[in-house]
Amino acid sequence: MAGAGVHLPIVFITGYGDVEMSVKAMKAGAVDFLRKPFRDQDILDAVSDALRRDEARLASDEAMFALRTSYGTLTSREREVMSYVVDGMLNKQVAAILKLSEITVKTHRAQVMRKLACRSLADLVRKAETLGIGSHSCIPSLRQTATPS
Known part of the structure; x- marks a missing residue:
């Protein structure tokens, strides 16, 4: 069975x-x-x-x-932003990687939080882990370009 x-x-x-x-x-x-x-x-x-x-x-x-x-209601851009955010990146870092304004990243991040009914970043990380959303930490070049000097 x-x-x-x-x-x-x-x-x-x-x-x-x-x-x-x-x-x-x-x-x-x-x-x-x-x-x-x-x-x-x-x-x-x-x-x-x-x-x-x-x-x-x-x-x-x-x-x-x-x-x-x-999660299925998220746009591809919202999913992309979400994956960086749950990896611990700041809005400014995500904006630099995706070549977006920081305000645009904040908007996408807010939409993700609303659509997934998350009250905190920790809640978002738990839900991402449950969904098996991966980390970008395996891509060192992205990490290095996004790190503030």
């Missing part, structure tokens, strides 16, 4: 399970592994825990979808 992209919480129940089987089941994505006979409370607890975990996974998936959707 996991290979097919089906994400359902699985409680594995068997009458003939051993340690190796339980390890395989858990590695394959089972939430719990119960060997018969088990108490009624054991299955109730396992199902309750599985549902709690699945609810958290669904909430996380929904938040990620919303973030990706918001």
Whole structure:
């Protein structure tokens, strides 16, 4: 099921399970592994825990979808500015690299913050990290040209 992209919480129940089987089941994505006979409370607890975990996974998936959707509303220039900003560059440095005015960079940066519903730079950096937005620090020439003397 996991290979097919089906994400359902699985409680594995068997009458003939051993340690190796339980390890395989858990590695394959089972939430719990119960060997018969088990108490009624054991299955109730396992199902309750599985549902709690699945609810958290669904909430996380929904938040990620919303973030990706918001990121999709950014223009290519806003994405470019965002990548430099989350890399720690000042507006003045970004402006020099992109050959824009500092006011234009500030405008793009404000649009990014608004569209991604960020309240702070730290919030923007966390969201960029979640999205896997890369760093320009691997391009030393950009760093050197943007560093104030």
